[in-house]
Amino acid sequence: MALGSVQMEGKEEGSLQSIRYSPGRLELLDQQRLPHESVYLDINNTESGWIAIKDLVVRGAPAIAISAALSLAVEVSNLKSFDGTSTDAASFLVKKLEYLVSSRPTAVNLSDAATRLKEIVLKAATDGNAESVFQAYIEAAEAMLVDDVRSNKAIGKHGADFIMNQHKDSKKLSILTHCNTGSLATAGYGTALGVIRALHAEGVLETAFFTETRPVNQGSRLTAYELVHDKIPATLITDSAAAALMKAGRVDAVIVGADRIAANGDTANKIGTYSHAISASYHGVPFYVAAPFTSIDLSLTSGDQITIEERSAKELTHARGGQGEQVVVNGISAWNPAFDVTPASLITAIITEKGVITKASANDFKIRDFIH
C-alpha cells in the first residue's frame, strides 16, 4: 500500500537528527552507540519500533512518542494488502498503539500520543474505508515530527526570554542541565537544551554545565556530542559534583526536561533530577522544568501516582551503562530506577511552548488553569 502524504525529514537545520523519516521509511540513530559510531537502524514495523525504544536506541520522552507513532506509520504504508473494513483498520491500529505504549512506562508523551491517534482513527473509521483510516493515521503521525520542532523552538524562546528577564544585569549566565534533552531526545532543537541553545543564540550563555547522567550517560555521551556539534560552550561534571558547583556560586539556573508532569507540577525526570533540585533549593538557585504540553498528565493529581521504570541491574554492574565489561563483583544486588520525581515545591517555573507557568502561591502551579 503506497500511503503517505508529504516528504518530510523533521530535521532541524544544522543540528543532529535522531529520527529520519520519509513516507514508508523510518531510520533511528542508534543512541547506544554514540558518540563512537553514528549508525541508523531501519525500523520497518511496530515490533522493531518497540525493541528500539526498550533498548534505548531512541530515548527522550518526545522522541520515543514520535518514533513509536512513525514505526506504525511505516508498517501500515508497507502493508501489501488489508482485507477489512474501516472499523477493522481502526482496531488494527488501536491494538498496535496499545502494544507500543507498553515499551516504556514513565514518559507520558507516548501514551498521550497513542490516545490522540486512537481518537483520530476511530473518527476516520466512521466515515470511509480501511485505506482512508490508514491515511488519516499516517498524516497524524507525520505531523508529530513537525509539531515537535515547532513546539521546542517556542519553549526555547519563552525560556530564554523569561530567564534573561530574571537576570537583567550584564553578566553572562551559566546553566546546569541533566540527562539529554536536545535534538537527540526530540524531533529537533530540544526542550531544556533548546532553552540553553536559545540563550546561546542571544549571546548571554557563559557555559552550559551538564552532568554525566549515570548509569547510561546520556549527558557525557549525548549532550556532550550535541554541544560540541553546535559549538555551544559547555563543561562536563559528574552527577555528584552538582551541589559543589552550586555552592561555589557557579550556577545561575538549573534547567531540566520532563518525562511526566502531574497536575500539581510534580515532575518525573531522569534519576538524579530530584537531588539537583534539592541542591538548587538549598543554594537559592532557580530550578526550571522545560517541557511540551504533551509531557503534562492532568489525570494524575500528584507525582506519587507516576510509575517509575526500573531498569536492568546490568546498567550498574557493567561498564558503559551495561554495554561493556562487568565492573562489579558477582553476588551484589542493585536498585536501578531510571527516573525520580521532583516535588513542585522545589520547581521555580515550568517552561512550555505556550509560555512559562509560574506559581500562583508557594507551591501551586495551577497548570489546569494555564492550559485551559
Ligand SMILES: CSC[C@@H](O)[C@@H](O)C(=O)COP(=O)(O)O
Ligand atoms: C526532552 S527529553 C526529557 C526527558 O525525557 C529526559 O531528560 C529523560 O529523562 C530521558 O530519559 P531516557 O531514559 O534517556 O529516555
